[in-house]
Amino acid sequence: MTAPEDLKSCVGRTVTLKGSVYNIRKMSGFCFVLLRTGRHIFQCVCEERELADQLLEEACIKISARVMEEPRAKSGAELHITGIEVLSRPTAQMPIVMNRKKVEASLENRLDYRPLTLRNQRERAVFKLQEGLLRGIRRFLESEHFTEVHTPKIVREGAEGGANIFKLDYFGREAYLAQSPQFYKQMMVGVFERVYEVGPVFRAEKHDTARHLNEYTGVDFEMGYIEGFEELMDMETGMLRSAFAMLREEYGEELQLLEVALPEVGEIPRIKFSKAKSLVAEKVFAERTGLTEANASAAGKKPGRPAGADQAGGAPAFTRDSHDFEPEEERILSRIIMEKTGSEFVFVTHYPAAKRPFYVMEDPENPGETLSFDLIFRGLEITTGGQRIHDHKMQVEKMERLGMDVEDFESYLMIHKCGMPPHGGLGLGLERLTARLLGFENVRQASLFPRDINRLTP
Amino acid sequence: MTAPEDLKSCVGRTVTLKGSVYNIRKMSGFCFVLLRTGRHIFQCVCEERELADQLLEEACIKISARVMEEPRAKSGAELHITGIEVLSRPTAQMPIVMNRKKVEASLENRLDYRPLTLRNQRERAVFKLQEGLLRGIRRFLESEHFTEVHTPKIVREGAEGGANIFKLDYFGREAYLAQSPQFYKQMMVGVFERVYEVGPVFRAEKHDTARHLNEYTGVDFEMGYIEGFEELMDMETGMLRSAFAMLREEYGEELQLLEVALPEVGEIPRIKFSKAKSLVAEKVFAERTGLTEANASAAGKKPGRPAGADQAGGAPAFTRDSHDFEPEEERILSRIIMEKTGSEFVFVTHYPAAKRPFYVMEDPENPGETLSFDLIFRGLEITTGGQRIHDHKMQVEKMERLGMDVEDFESYLMIHKCGMPPHGGLGLGLERLTARLLGFENVRQASLFPRDINRLTP
Numbered sequence: 001m002t003a004p005e006d007l008k009s010c011v012g013r014t015v016t017l018k019g020s021v022y023n024i025r026k027m028s029g030f031c032f033v034l035l036r037t038g039r040h041i042f043q044c045v046c047e048e049r050e051l052a053d054q055l056l057e058e059a060c061i062k063i064s065a066r067v068m069e070e071p072r073a074k075s076g077a078e079l080h081i082t083g084i085e086v087l088s089r090p091t092a093q094m095p096i097v098m099n100r101k102k103v104e105a106s107l108e109n110r111l112d113y114r115p116l117t118l119r120n121q122r123e124r125a126v127f128k129l130q131e132g133l134l135r136g137i138r139r140f141l142e143s144e145h146f147t148e149v150h151t152p153k154i155v156r157e158g159a160e161g162g163a164n165i166f167k168l169d170y171f172g173r174e175a176y177l178a179q180s181p182q183f184y185k186q187m188m189v190g191v192f193e194r195v196y197e198v199g200p201v202f203r204a205e206k207h208d209t210a211r212h213l214n215e216y217t218g219v220d221f222e223m224g225y226i227e228g229f230e231e232l233m234d235m236e237t238g239m240l241r242s243a244f245a246m247l248r249e250e251y252g253e254e255l256q257l258l259e260v261a262l263p264e265v266g267e268i269p270r271i272k273f274s275k276a277k278s279l280v281a282e283k284v285f286a287e288r289t290g291l292t293e294a295n296a297s298a299a300g301k302k303p304g305r306p307a308g309a310d311q312a313g314g315a316p317a318f319t320r321d322s323h324d325f326e327p328e329e330e331r332i333l334s335r336i337i338m339e340k341t342g343s344e345f346v347f348v349t350h351y352p353a354a355k356r357p358f359y360v361m362e363d364p365e366n367p368g369e370t371l372s373f374d375l376i377f378r379g380l381e382i383t384t385g386g387q388r389i390h391d392h393k394m395q396v397e398k399m400e401r402l403g404m405d406v407e408d409f410e411s412y413l414m415i416h417k418c419g420m421p422p423h424g425g426l427g428l429g430l431e432r433l434t435a436r437l438l439g440f441e442n443v444r445q446a447s448l449f450p451r452d453i454n455r456l457t458p
Numbered sequence: 459m460t461a462p463e464d465l466k467s468c469v470g471r472t473v474t475l476k477g478s479v480y481n482i483r484k485m486s487g488f489c490f491v492l493l494r495t496g497r498h499i500f501q502c503v504c505e506e507r508e509l510a511d512q513l514l515e516e517a518c519i520k521i522s523a524r525v526m527e528e529p530r531a532k533s534g535a536e537l538h539i540t541g542i543e544v545l546s547r548p549t550a551q552m553p554i555v556m557n558r559k560k561v562e563a564s565l566e567n568r569l570d571y572r573p574l575t576l577r578n579q580r581e582r583a584v585f586k587l588q589e590g591l592l593r594g595i596r597r598f599l600e601s602e603h604f605t606e607v608h609t610p611k612i613v614r615e616g617a618e619g620g621a622n623i624f625k626l627d628y629f630g631r632e633a634y635l636a637q638s639p640q641f642y643k644q645m646m647v648g649v650f651e652r653v654y655e656v657g658p659v660f661r662a663e664k665h666d667t668a669r670h671l672n673e674y675t676g677v678d679f680e681m682g683y684i685e686g687f688e689e690l691m692d693m694e695t696g697m698l699r700s701a702f703a704m705l706r707e708e709y710g711e712e713l714q715l716l717e718v719a720l721p722e723v724g725e726i727p728r729i730k731f732s733k734a735k736s737l738v739a740e741k742v743f744a745e746r747t748g749l750t751e752a753n754a755s756a757a758g759k760k761p762g763r764p765a766g767a768d769q770a771g772g773a774p775a776f777t778r779d780s781h782d783f784e785p786e787e788e789r790i791l792s793r794i795i796m797e798k799t800g801s802e803f804v805f806v807t808h809y810p811a812a813k814r815p816f817y818v819m820e821d822p823e824n825p826g827e828t829l830s831f832d833l834i835f836r837g838l839e840i841t842t843g844g845q846r847i848h849d850h851k852m853q854v855e856k857m858e859r860l861g862m863d864v865e866d867f868e869s870y871l872m873i874h875k876c877g878m879p880p881h882g883g884l885g886l887g888l889e890r891l892t893a894r895l896l897g898f899e900n901v902r903q904a905s906l907f908p909r910d911i912n913r914l915t916p
Contacts, residue, residue, distance in 0.1 A: 018879070037651065038603060060880075088849065089877065090876045113872070115870075115873050118645075118646070124650065127650075147496070150888070150906065152909055153658045154624075173914060175914055190574075190576075192582065193495065202612070225520075411916030414574055418548045421478070422546060449609055
């Protein structure tokens, strides 16, 4: 017997069960006991005073119980406890109430007591679903002949550049924590053609926002012999479908508990960054002025376009950066796409080269733009991906143009020098995907033990 | 078409295929070309001079080819190239020969050029098998209702203690890289009962040996409600069976290429540490003197027993540490067990408390010994595991006895205070398992991009 649904078939039998006492509700002459096991909560009845006296919340017990029919119970049956063996007893009361429907406390408080609050039925269901997403992702990638790899997290060079990198002392030498497995997964494309890795990614970002973690779980894949970067988006679409299908197949209990509406993943709309930027600006303009763009032109007004030249002209705060999106813009774009197409996902493509790393392939037809994309899900970027430069000369020239020291990247450039297929890939943040799926305001809610600028424990 | 074995069924047809030119062998009037794809090598024949001129080793190409019957080919068929499209070309020659049967170079050299040498058919097969081991492990753990978790690698406290810990600056505070997910997986036992994690483990060990890596892939599991630590060994036995079964089912090609003999995993013998220590000492004594223990007693000689008191008496170098094994002792023990039982695995149990971490449960019947074990496979320790202390009072007392500051472990001890089931778990080094399976002298051979005291690149 593993789930309460299976109880019905055991009516009349005596079973034994191990678990933690989640909740005790004393009634007159008997008590209700909720027993928490690895995935389920069982409703039990304890009628004998002597047995009930042994019960204590969060004690770990082994019970024997008779299964009785009970139409009022969700499972149609109830466990009547006939014997209790106490396996271990807590020595202190819970410092936070975690055995109600929800944990009613601030996020900071819930995180401070995370080892305990995760025992709450709803809190733990989040991470059961996270497991399911990853199982669905792995199932898909395996079926597409991706090989799983494990690449080092202590590295000599950071792939993403910038100041957002943790430094450490490696036997007297300076080393870094990997900001992504970028270089290594590209190297592995030369070996296995298609590879993926699931592992920690470290970003020393000083932002303290609801969207950032300083350590997160990256799901990265990289594939060779692509004919265009569209194939990468096709692959991610398949991957997401498989992830949600896995939840539908095997995680119904948690989906129901958290009242999750799984998104439909049809053909995900694709829109160029420049076009998306305009759409957002028009939408904002229209909402602020009550005018549509067409009306505005007629009225001699000009919507706040995102082009760089407009900046001085007082563009709205969230369009300040003409090469990237502000969080608010991502949310507006999601709303626009949802209204137009019904999709909760949107691929934004062709980001300006200025904001993408040195290894990203530029569009041969328009070198200021890159063959790259972000995937935005319910207003939040959850993936960055794109085609990479595979030609040695092109890569070295670009690095020199950017003022990089090519010699620092000797082992990385080996692969370009000695032959690489056209290739590309992406990185998906598992916590962000989980958080958007579950409608969380803060990505920390989808990390077991989040790390942020202020939080290093538990 | 994905494998050469499938070629036979395509005889007479024209196919297209993408891959890298692994090897070109020029004959008179034609050439043999080996085309490397993500997992396979295809033998092709190129008869047209014009086509052959386009070929270059490590170029990435797309070919069209007619499949012809060829009894001399392993697959029974051969590809006759009718068209070539060059997708990319290397700009330099390989700095190391990687397209022969083996890469004939020192290990250091092979590692220096790892992004390229991994393209060798045998080198990459190692990591395909490593993937298979992990797939088999995951399949087993999922079937046993373990939940996969992802815990932080940047931590405030090291679980294993000692000096072997990497420090980093975390926004002005001192932090560490996790030496194991120990505390976190224990916390998660209170949540999901059974959890596992596959992730990087960091050990700042200064040893430069064939057995150590400073970063490796840990496969950790932890389970609650155990009735004894024997259950942990049972679980690991099942896990290994599943891992090897997966290789047998889906990785026949790589097993054959590397001539791997999969070990039989029957009932793995279990032997107490103290008994194992004696057996080894007796074996060494017998081999050095040509005497058995019985003979020795008769002759008035005393075998070099490992007890501490013997140390001054000139025990052999490898029995210097009476609380642990020297590498040579593990090899000898493996030989003894192999001779006695035919098993290539042996669980050594009840290690002295002095050499085990503070969270390990001591044997109530013999407190100097712990309910812990190592698994030795072909002469090398690949796993350490054991039952943990779940009682708060017992844990705090032990920490105080060891002079530890209990306040430093506040969030960890929350779980003991608020109720934990009897539990235990283990950690397996994926590289060590792979290395012993493949008979490697050096564990670095089983790490894609190894980190050691001297090596931080590639």
